[in-house]
Amino acid sequence: MDRDEQEPVGVIAEPDLYIQGGQPLRGEVRIEASKNAVLPILAATLLTADTVRLPGVPWLHDVDTLCRVQRALGTDVVREGRDLMVQAIDIDPFAAPEHLVRRMRASFLIAGPLLARFGAARVPLPGGCAIGSRPIDLHLKGLVALGADVQAGSGYIEFRAPRLRGATIYLDFPSVGATENLLMAAAMADGWTTIENAAQEPEVVDLANFLCSMGGEVRGAGTAELRIHGVRRLHGADYQVISDRIEAGTYLVATAATGGDVTVGPVLPEHLKPLLAKLREAGSVIDVAGDTVRMRQKGRLKPIDVKTMPHPGFPTDLQAPLMAALSIAAGTSVITETVFENRFMHVSELRRMGADIKIEGRTAMVTGVSYLTGANLHASDLRAAAALVIAALAAEGKSTVADAYHLDRGYAGLEEKFAALGADIERRASCSEVV
Numbered sequence: 001m002d003r004d005e006q007e008p009v010g011v012i013a014e015p016d017l018y019i020q021g022g023q024p025l026r027g028e029v030r031i032e033a034s035k036n037a038v039l040p041i042l043a044a045t046l047l048t049a050d051t052v053r054l055p056g057v058p059w060l061h062d063v064d065t066l067c068r069v070q071r072a073l074g075t076d077v078v079r080e081g082r083d084l085m086v087q088a089i090d091i092d093p094f095a096a097p098e099h100l101v102r103r104m105r106a107s108f109l110i111a112g113p114l115l116a117r118f119g120a121a122r123v124p125l126p127g128g129c130a131i132g133s134r135p136i137d138l139h140l141k142g143l144v145a146l147g148a149d150v151q152a153g154s155g156y157i158e159f160r161a162p163r164l165r166g167a168t169i170y171l172d173f174p175s176v177g178a179t180e181n182l183l184m185a186a187a188m189a190d191g192w193t194t195i196e197n198a199a200q201e202p203e204v205v206d207l208a209n210f211l212c213s214m215g216g217e218v219r220g221a222g223t224a225e226l227r228i229h230g231v232r233r234l235h236g237a238d239y240q241v242i243s244d245r246i247e248a249g250t251y252l253v254a255t256a257a258t259g260g261d262v263t264v265g266p267v268l269p270e271h272l273k274p275l276l277a278k279l280r281e282a283g284s285v286i287d288v289a290g291d292t293v294r295m296r297q298k299g300r301l302k303p304i305d306v307k308t309m310p311h312p313g314f315p316t317d318l319q320a321p322l323m324a325a326l327s328i329a330a331g332t333s334v335i336t337e338t339v340f341e342n343r344f345m346h347v348s349e350l351r352r353m354g355a356d357i358k359i360e361g362r363t364a365m366v367t368g369v370s371y372l373t374g375a376n377l378h379a380s381d382l383r384a385a386a387a388l389v390i391a392a393l394a395a396e397g398k399s400t401v402a403d404a405y406h407l408d409r410g411y412a413g414l415e416e417k418f419a420a421l422g423a424d425i426e427r428r429a430s431c432s433e434v435v
C-alpha cells in the first residue's frame with residue numbers, strides 16, 4: 001500500500017533516515033537505469049499492442065506509480081526479476097485514475113501516446129514535487145497544433161482527435177515533458193512534425209531512440225529541432241534504457257562534500273559533462289575511463305558560480321545536491337536557478353545545520369562555513385532530500401531526515417549504496433503509534 005493511503009490516524013511521523021556524518025566515502029557505486037528516461041519510455045509502450053521488454057528497470061516509487069496508471073488503463077505490466085514486460089492491448093484511454101496521476105507530474109506523459117493510438121484520452125491534472133507552479137500549457141498547445149480538441153473538465157483534461165496530423169510546433173521553453181509528449185504523439189500522426197526549441201536532454205534522446213527501435217522515424221534527437229515522420233503502426237521492442245546521470249551525479253557530489261574516492265558506473269560520461277566541468281573547477285580530481293567516472297576529493301571545495309539551464313547546461317536536478325556541497329566550500333558560491341521557480345526549499349534546512357545562504361530571487365549566495373552540524377531535517381521533495389542526505393553525510397554529528405520517502409521516488413537502495421561506501425546511515429520505521 002502507498003504511504004499516503006496507509007498512514008493511519010493516531011500516529012506520529014518519525015524521522016526516516018539516521019545519519020552520523022564525517023566519514024569520507026570510498027568504493028564503487030552501481031548506477032541504475034535513468035528514472036527520467038524510464039518514465040516516458042513506459043508511457044510510449046502505449047503506442048503498440050506488442051510486448052515491450054525493458055531490462056534492468058529500478059524499482060522506484062515513480063516507476064511503480066506509472067506502472068499502476070498503466071494497469072488502470074488496461075496494460076499488462078509484469079516484472080520479471082529486474083526486467084519489465086509491458087503489453088498494451090485492451091486499453092481504456094479514459095481510465096487514468098486521478099489519485100495516481102496527481103502523485104506524479106510525469107503521468108501526464110500518457111496523453112500524447114493515448115491520443116495518437118486511440119484518438120482520445122482523459123488525463124487528470126498532474127501533481128509532482130512541490131517545486132514551482134509547473135504548468136502544462138506547452139503540452140496542450142503542442143497537442144492542439146497536432147489537431148487535438150482539448151477540453152478542460154474539473155480536475156482533468158479530455159483530448160479528442162480521430163487522426164493527428166503533423167505540424168510545426170515552436171516551444172516557448174525547451175520543456176522536457178512537453179517535448180516528450182509531443183514526440184510520442186507525432187510518432188503516429190499523419191506526415192511530418194517539427195518541434196522547434198525542443199529539449200535536448202539525454203532522456204529525450206533515449207525516448208527518440210526507443211521510438212526508432214519500435215519502427216518510428218525521428219531525426220535530430222539531441223538538437224533543438226526534432227523532425228518526426230508519423231507511421232501507422234509501431235511494433236514491440238527490447239530496449240536498454242540509459243543510465244541515470246542524476247543518480248551518478250548525486251554520488252559524485254556526495255564524494256565532493258565528504259572527501260574520499262568513489263567510482264560510479266556504468267554511466268555515459270558525456271551526459272555528466274556539465275557537472276564534471278563544475279566539480280573540476282571546484283578542485284575535484286576526476287578521471288573518466290570507459291563507462292566509469294572516478295572522483296577524488298581532498299580538503300574543501302573551491303567556491304564556484306553555477307547557473308541551472310536546459311541541457312547541455314547544468315541540470316536543475318543537481319542544484320540542491322551541489323548547494324549542500326558548496327555550503328562547506330572555502331569561499332562564496334553563487335547559484336542561480338533558471339529552470340524552476342521555488343526550487344530552494346532545501347535552503348532553510350541547510351541553514352539549520354549552520355550553512356550561510358542568502359536568497360535573492362532566483363539566486364542563492366552560498367558562503368562556505370568550515371563545518372555543518374548535524375540536525376533534525378525535513379525533506380520537501382526528491383532532490384532536496386538528496387541534498388539533505390549529502391549535507392548530513394558531510395556534517396559533524398548526527399542528523400535525521402524526516403519524510404525521506406521522497407528519496408524512494410528516484411533513488412534505488414540509496415542508504416545501502418551509501419553504507420557500502422562507508423557512510424553511517426540507516427533507515428528506521430517512518431511512523432509509530434501514539435501510545
Ligand code: UD1
Nearest residue numbers: 036106134135136137138139175176177178316317339340
Ligand atoms: C523533467 C524531469 C525533472 C527535471 C526537469 C528539468 C522527468 C520525469 N522529470 O521534468 O526531473 O527537473 O525535466 O530538467 O523527466 N513548463 C511550462 N509549461 C509546460 C511545461 C513546463 O511553463 O507546459 C515550465 C515548468 O514550469 C518549468 C520548466 O518549464 O519551469 C521546465 O519544466 P520541464 O522541462 O517540462 O520539466 P518536466 O518535464 O516536468
